[in-house]
Amino acid sequence: MKWFLKLDKSLRQYLLVTFNYWNFTITDGALRMLVVLYFYQLGYSPLNIALLFLFYEIFGVVTNLVGGWLGARIGLNRTMNIGLGMQVFALLLLTVPSEWLTIPWVMMAQAFSGIAKDLNKMSAKSSIKTLIPNNQQSKLYHWVAVLTGSKNALKGAGFFIGGLLSTLVGFQVALMIMAGVLAMVFVMSLLFLEGDLGKAKTKPKFSQMFSKSGPVNILSAARLFLFASRDVWFVVALPIYLASIFGWSHSVVGAFLASWVIAYGIVQGFAPKITAYFSKNGATENGTAPNGKSAMLWCSLLAVVTGILALAIHLEWQVQWIITIGLLIFGAIFAINSSLHSYLIISYAKQDGVSLDVGFYYMANAMGRLVGTVLSGWIYQAYGFAACLWIAFAFLLITSVISLKLPESSKV
Template identity: 45%
Template sequence: MTAQTRPEGLSAYIAVTAAYWAFMLTDGALRMLVLLHFHELGFSPLTLAWLFLLYEVAGIVTNLSAGWIAARFGLTTTLYVGLFLQILALLALSRLQPEWAMALSVPFVMVVQGLSGVAKDLAKMSSKSAVKLLAPEGEGGLFRWVALLTGSKNAVKGFGFFLGAALLGLAGFHASVLGMALILAVILIAVLLFMPAGLPKGSKSAKFAHVFATDSRVNRLSLARLFLFGARDTWFVVGIPIYFHAVLSDGTPEGARRAFFLIGGFMALWIIAYGAVQALAPKLLKGARRSTEEITRLAAVWVGLLTLIPFALAGATLVGGTWLTPVLVAGLLAFGFVFAINSSVHSYLILAFTGAERVTMDVGFYYMSNAAGRLVGTLLSGLSYQAGGLPLCLATAGLMAGASFLAARRLR
């Protein structure tokens, strides 16, 4: 499976990346809209976590099958289907009514979020696989391209977090999701009409049984990825947003709107900074001068450093004090820096470990583990925060990072 001529391949990569950016903007905005909207309606932390569980379950199933779908029908097909399903999910959420009983609204949102999860992972697998096929050869070429794609995607998603919080405060829930559906529909039409050549077509010889990784390095990296993203989402999905809302809101409608902007701003800053560090990771690590073996060793070093941060923050929350919130902000930004280096190294290694003939299969399997980590982290976020507040939430994140360290050590 190879790209066509380089100019066509570059044009195809740019088109796929631009469509992925538009998708991730709506994905980040939708997460904040759902989280803050239902928190305002009085949902508990555990119930809020449940709203996102099917989203992550769908990611596990989708990533396992998306590699085969792309190998069978082509990368552009999975991108188109992903964009279309996200539009359907947004339109479905616009039908949600605040007077619905919780027994109806929670399953409805879970199902729609599940559809959005399918959409996201189809689009993600398309763009990430395109890097392996289209990146220029030479020293550090693959590391630079995958870091640029992953970093820019997360910066766009970070802006989506702020956009979602801002739209909720300014336009309300229903108008926001309808507006995003309209914009994404325009993007889909443009991609359908103007997608250049350069990406490979599908092959009828692709077998579903091939989706399971046979390389032990891919399996171990996938396990490290599972715990890495579990460590992030254990505090990121429910714990920190709800804690900040309790600290920043005075209980009035105006106070709630102010809290929306501040929480959305922090989450956006975190994701944008995380994306920027990801994009710079090849320079920070001098990736062009390092072999794949050296970068593999760095995977264990950086996740070992990551493990220390949530434990330190958990200790700070037990001590308390007026300085706690600034310390949490600074500590979580430090977590984001180290996490971004880890994520960028992982994204490079999965493409370095796989061959062009198996790229969609191995990338799909790898991101299945990524989705499994987010699923576990999402559930633990609600459970740990409800059971023991922010200290237990952060300590649980530290345990997940420690498990990722143990898996990454075996890569050597």
């Protein structure tokens, strides 16, 4: 502990925020996998499983919008701690006897978890802007990529942990274990996280929740369709498809998706080096950073890959190989898109009250996840897995068109 206290204050706060975010992310990934697999085992249809996450995504939309305003008023440390506490509560709500786990009860618990997740994410992403000088865009891109990439790698670990715990100890005991670990993280955060992190110099009005920045609004619209394109086939359709069509066990499904998300997170962490290699607009050693054109080009590449996947699945050509290998290619390119977007919103956001712009942006992200999650269950149940991929392809084409309007410069 002495070595930690001797660190520079900004570095110490960054490490604390990252530690909180990492631990929260593991429980979030594990909870999602536990819920999908447990209720599929109970005989729930894909659409009903998707509806279990409906409040999770709806309240995520509201939380990002209100949470950005709240973070600017009371400080990002408090919004992060509120998120940690609410996730502990949400986990405990699901440890009740199995006969209590009706759809309304689970949806209520998922609502608390959705609020918690987006308070935590908004706080973590916004805090980086306050800890890194505004004139160090390359450094900002690097640390955003590290935080985002490590988060998704750990979310993948959470998928694996969720599938493993489901097999070893069962649904309720798994949730108790996760709640206990996160409660300890919550106490540590209360003790050590600084009280003035991210608080705006002037108290923003409630009406300022909606961004008045053109670049932020355009990027938010692009983010909505980008994440809808992923979740429309990944959240509900893919795990059920792997379990029902391929006959994979819960632990194998969890391990496969965990490996995918971990690899996805690793690619995100290396995004600055990858974009530097492939594009003159990428982050380089002289301190330049990617821009709106970079986001448009990488999204267009993702649309092409998704269209090929959709066509192959539609024609039922080497389905198992296409899904396993194609999923890795999709994940790598999507990871770069996500990392670029995560950097651009931090770069576009105002320095004072940064969480207002970041909260609005992640509200659009949550809206995209909501659309994707609901469609994932409905489209898969009604039309099959290939249809989910065709919808994803259409969403990516829309994202590419919207991205044409993003500024050429990352400094706006």
